[in-house]
Amino acid sequence: MPEQTERPTLEVCLSPALLHLYDLAQKIVVVIDVLRATSTICTALYHGAQKVIPVDSVEKCMEIGRQLGAVTAGERDGHIAPGLEHGNSPLEYPASFIQNKTLVLTTTNGTRLLHMAKDAEEIVIGSFLNVSAVCEYLIARRRPVMLACAGWKDRINLEDSLLAGAIIHRIKSHFDIQCDAALIVEQLYETTQGQLMEHMQQASHYQRLTRHGFQQDIAYCLTIDGANVLPVYRDGAIALA
Numbered sequence: 001m002p003e004q005t006e007r008p009t010l011e012v013c014l015s016p017a018l019l020h021l022y023d024l025a026q027k028i029v030v031v032i033d034v035l036r037a038t039s040t041i042c043t044a045l046y047h048g049a050q051k052v053i054p055v056d057s058v059e060k061c062m063e064i065g066r067q068l069g070a071v072t073a074g075e076r077d078g079h080i081a082p083g084l085e086h087g088n089s090p091l092e093y094p095a096s097f098i099q100n101k102t103l104v105l106t107t108t109n110g111t112r113l114l115h116m117a118k119d120a121e122e123i124v125i126g127s128f129l130n131v132s133a134v135c136e137y138l139i140a141r142r143r144p145v146m147l148a149c150a151g152w153k154d155r156i157n158l159e160d161s162l163l164a165g166a167i168i169h170r171i172k173s174h175f176d177i178q179c180d181a182a183l184i185v186e187q188l189y190e191t192t193q194g195q196l197m198e199h200m201q202q203a204s205h206y207q208r209l210t211r212h213g214f215q216q217d218i219a220y221c222l223t224i225d226g227a228n229v230l231p232v233y234r235d236g237a238i239a240l241a
Contacts, residue, residue, distance in 0.1 A: 010145045010175035012164050012182045016113050017154040028143050029120035030134060030167070031233070033150035034159040035205050036088050037110025038127040039221040040073075043090035045240050046129075046227035048099030052238040054111035058083055061106040071098070074106035078212050081106065089217050090129075090227075109150040114233055117148055125231035125238060128163055128196070128222050133230040135170045137241070145175065147182075158188075158203035159221075162196065165189025196222045 011027075013019050032038060041052050055061045058074060058081045065072035065085075073086035080087035088107050105111060117123050121143065126134045138145055147167060149160035165185035168177070172186070192199040197219060200206045209218055220226065230241040 007174060007176040008142055008144045009179075010147070010168065010172070010177050010182060011179040012147045012149070012168075012185055014149050014156045014161060014164075014181050014185075015151045015154050016109070016116055016148075017151075019113075019116055019148060022146060024117060024120040024146060026121050026144060027146045028122045028124060028138065028141060029117045029146045029148050030124050030126040030138070031110065031113050031117060031148050031150065032126045032160045032163050033107070033110030033113065034127055034163050034221055035209060036090060036217060036221055037105070037107040037150065038125045039129055039227075040088055040090040040093065040105065041110075041125050041231055041238055042127050042129045042227040042229060044093040044098050044103050045231050045238070046229045047093055047095040049093070050100055050102050050239070052231070053102065053104045053236065054114045054233070054238060055104060055106045056112055056115050058106055061104050065104045068102055068104070070102035070104045072104050074111075076108055078108075078208055078214070089214065090220060091217060109152060113148060113150045114238075120146070123233040124241075125233065126163060126167065127227075128166070128224055129220075129227040130225065130229055130231075131163065131166055131170070132225050133228045135167055137230055138167075139171055139174050142174075152205055157205055159200060159205060161185045162189050162192065162199070
């Protein structure tokens with residue numbers, strides 16, 4: 001009888017405020033901030049950006065931007081942060097603008113979580129735009145996984161939970177899942193029955209972004225495999241694997 005190979009574990013952290021409860025040292029952490037940091041990162045790299053440097057403050061973003069001659073971008077509470085050139089809309093970064101450039105990015109939730117996950121074995125960027133690339137990578141690597149949701153100011157949000165559920169729905173047969181949060185988000189994802197946009201209209205961040213006129217951003221960020229690349233965070237920068 002052939003020897004059975006033990007499956008790696010898979011867990012979900014629904015908020016950065018809970019991240020300290022987990023040991024990340026030997027895990028691949030998938031950082032998820034669907035609306036909009038991780039979607040913007042995937043889009044910029046898909047369209048040819050050399051790299052994305054995530055930072056946790058506007059001041060640092062401006063300083064690094066000046067040093068590197070890079071594009072500085074970011075938001076606070078959904079608006080372009082004062083002093084920066086661009087915002088956190090993925091639609092701002094077509095190939096005609098971002099190709100061969102470096103993007104320095106700071107956001108309310110997603111870039112903060114990236115720095116919090118620094119003890120992980122690997123950090124990859126997850127969005128609906130690259131869900132297939134992420135799933136294929138996690139299956140191939142056969143390492144313990146943490147799906148880390150950025151949420152909104154340490155609160156749990158719907159869109160990041162839905163993406164975590166979508167990933168689990170695709171790859172659960174390859175992992176040992178003994179995590180209630182993982183079970184919850186997969187069941188949540190299954191209730192959408194493929195109608196992500198309709199389901200998202202209940203979400204607080206949907207309401208927040210639509211008030212600012214970002215309906216197109218939301219629709220784009222929920223597009224499956226619209227920018228199907230694998231961004232990896234190493235040595236302070238995000239680039240394609």
